[in-house]
Amino acid sequence: MEIALETKGLSKTYRGLRKVRALEPLDLAVESGTVFGLLGANGAGKSTLVKTILGICRATTGYAHIFGVDSRNPEARQKVGYLPEGTHFARYLSGRNVLEYFGQLAGLTGARLREQVALKLKLVGMADWADKKVSKYSKGMRQRIGLAQAMLGDPRLIILDEPTDGVDPEGRHHIRDLIIKLGKEGVTLFLNSHMLSEVESVCQEIGIMYQGRLLKRGKVREILDEMSMRDGKYQLVFRTGPMPQNLPPVLAGATRDDHGFSIAVADREEIPRLVDALRDSGVAIYGVEQHHASLEEAFLRLMDDGNHHGVGGRQ
Numbered sequence: 001m002e003i004a005l006e007t008k009g010l011s012k013t014y015r016g017l018r019k020v021r022a023l024e025p026l027d028l029a030v031e032s033g034t035v036f037g038l039l040g041a042n043g044a045g046k047s048t049l050v051k052t053i054l055g056i057c058r059a060t061t062g063y064a065h066i067f068g069v070d071s072r073n074p075e076a077r078q079k080v081g082y083l084p085e086g087t088h089f090a091r092y093l094s095g096r097n098v099l100e101y102f103g104q105l106a107g108l109t110g111a112r113l114r115e116q117v118a119l120k121l122k123l124v125g126m127a128d129w130a131d132k133k134v135s136k137y138s139k140g141m142r143q144r145i146g147l148a149q150a151m152l153g154d155p156r157l158i159i160l161d162e163p164t165d166g167v168d169p170e171g172r173h174h175i176r177d178l179i180i181k182l183g184k185e186g187v188t189l190f191l192n193s194h195m196l197s198e199v200e201s202v203c204q205e206i207g208i209m210y211q212g213r214l215l216k217r218g219k220v221r222e223i224l225d226e227m228s229m230r231d232g233k234y235q236l237v238f239r240t241g242p243m244p245q246n247l248p249p250v251l252a253g254a255t256r257d258d259h260g261f262s263i264a265v266a267d268r269e270e271i272p273r274l275v276d277a278l279r280d281s282g283v284a285i286y287g288v289e290q291h292h293a294s295l296e297e298a299f300l301r302l303m304d305d306g307n308h309h310g311v312g313g314r315q
Helices: 046-053 095-105 110-123 139-151 169-184 196-202 220-227 268-280 295-308
Strands: 003-014 020-031 035-039 061-066 080-083 157-161 188-192 205-210 213-219 233-240 255-257 260-265 285-290
Touching: 003 046, 003 188, 020 046, 020 061, 020 188, 020 213, 035 046, 035 169, 035 196, 046 061, 046 157, 046 188, 080 139, 095 110, 095 139, 110 139, 139 157, 139 169, 169 188, 169 196, 196 295, 205 220, 205 295, 213 220, 220 295, 233 268, 260 268, 268 285
Parallel strands: 035 188, 035 205, 080 157, 157 188
Antiparallel strands: 003 020, 003 061, 205 213, 233 260, 233 285, 255 260
16 A cells, blocks of 8 residues: 655754754654544644644654655655645635635646636635635635645645634535545545544544654544453443342442443453343343443543653653
């Protein structure tokens, strides 16, 4: 499988009155055609990683390759579309003017430029506002224009830093659908985002950063399955009728609520024994399911683990 983006030992230290290690040496490989999400709290190093990959910041150590070409080579960046966080455009330009300007910077001219601009405006739902000035746009509308410029020229890798920042719910839904569509067409997408539910819905793989380090990476479903277990045990949720005051001994350690209880088991084979114990106590069982962690739960647990284990090393 072709590797779209690869870093080896990539790090960044800012030097001033005091030294700040914004990015610890990081190894990462993203396969072509993958929708990859990078998660982390503010200051985790996500934007620094992207800026270092793109040459906006000079790496302190290591290197990055884009489709096998050193990212410091302008040839590598010709294959990349980029939407930075908090992007701003000249307020006196129209949305169409903005795309025409960036399209020319990308080498588009004539009919090809006009075709690309019209298509991208339509894709992001801004065709009806194309000739209005940016000064008339909401933050979400400016974000859509930014996304459109990132797609100009049909780049093979699109890097999006907080792509739905400031976008209303309808707009976020539209952008999510567009990201999924691009991924199905074989475009590699690299998303920085704090919108965990959106990352969970569009990304096949994720990486979680903490204090400049990559704490965890892998396929979304595998990470969620792992995080759904605690201390090697499955978390089961029983929905039942009224429970007896004194639970059967087999349910020791269960957590009760108004609709039943939760319990951790080391093996799914224990479920029949639990069911039998409840039936013997006269309890009606309406449902049994394994608790599956959300991406938010997984993220918070990893952040908590990072705090407890002192992950970091910034100076």
